[in-house]
């Protein structure tokens with residue numbers, strides 16, 4: 001290591017931030033799981049194995065259920081045609097009740113889609129969808145019981161068409177979709193079996209085979225969709241992660257910085273640019289593999305020291321960047337001091353070799369040293385360069401707080 005820490009002001013007692021950073025158990029609060037807000041048992045029942053997937057992935061899957069307005073218009077048209085025909089044929093009130101349910105569900109089925117409240121309205125949308133599908137099954141069954149020839153042709157087409165839509169679009173919820181197929185399939189079967197028209201019992205026996213085909217399609221759709229999403233998520237994770245240390249990489253760091261800046265003009269945070277001192281010597285003396293092990297252990301120590309809302313990223317060979325949301329100068333300095341001390345402790349590598357390196361840190365603050373993320377990074381990098389020039393093993397502030 002270069003110049004000892006006395007080049008920096010003496011270490012102050014840990015602040016609540018630094019204390020929390022040192023104790024990962026007390027750091028941060030758990031992010032609430034996103035997605036449908038139903039009881040855990042019901043969610044498990046509906047989602048099945050999906051409950052083990054990440055909340056983010058489940059949310060994307062759920063979003064595939066959101067209704068398409070054009071599709072809803074066609075579905076409405078079909079139901080209106082069959083229900084009005086049943087009303088004319090029977091003169092009874094039940095087709096009107098069927099239409100009333102369809103009409104009442106229509107605005108609820110698209111409620112909140114595309115808005116910030118989309119997630120909150122999802123249970124309502126799902127309830128409305130299930131209710132109208134049930135009404136449609138019952139309505140078609142009753143229409144078949146009338147024995148009207150045109151209705152006998154149209155009602156099964158309506159049910160089968162609806163089930164095809166469910167199978168095509170409800171791959172996110174295969175269990176619920178399968179239940180809808182079974183219930184509406186059973187109602188269709190009951191309608192055909194109970195029709196006063198002769199000869200329908202035989203064709204009605206085809207319904208279990210049809211339901212099985214629908215179920216196979218549904219299962220296939222679900223597996224494909226899940227695999228696609230899993231790949232998409234894995235690709236994204238790999239593109240944002242440094243494979244050696246498991247830390248976020250430069251791209252992820254830039255995105256987090258941008259998100260922080262988007263949070264508002266008054267956002268306060270600190271950027272710490274860090275570079276190991278004497279790392280090349282470890283590579284030269286013990287080999288590249290030892291250097292890799294050292295980098296992974298350094299990353300582990302950094303992670304153990306920081307709060308959950310802080311971010312530490314590996315942005316180059318032995319270069320790391322830390323983002324401290326909400327931190328002002330004192331806290332940033334104290335965190336830099338603790339990081340320095342952490343790295344200064346010897347590292348024991350896999351084959352028992354003990355190595356020692358140091359750390360130099362450059363600190364830039366938002367808003368004091370600038371507002372723009374790229375500018376702050378440059379400022380912190382310049383401060384790091386000054387720390388290196390000052391003899392390494394120390395930290396330096398950017399801009400107004402710079403001592404030299």
Ligand SMILES: Nc1nc2c(ncn2[C@@H]2O[C@H](COP(=O)(O)OP(=O)(O)OP(=O)(O)O)[C@@H](O)[C@H]2O)c(=O)[nH]1
Nearest residue numbers: 275276277278279280281283288289291292317318
């Ligand atoms: N083992 C390993 N070495 C790497 C990796 N990426 C870069 N390096 C090496 O890390 C070294 C970084 O160079 P420097 O930062 O100049 O080395 P240093 O000894 O820390 O120099 P100072 O910062 O001036 O103290 C170079 O020798 C690179 O070849 C990596 O992924 N694994």
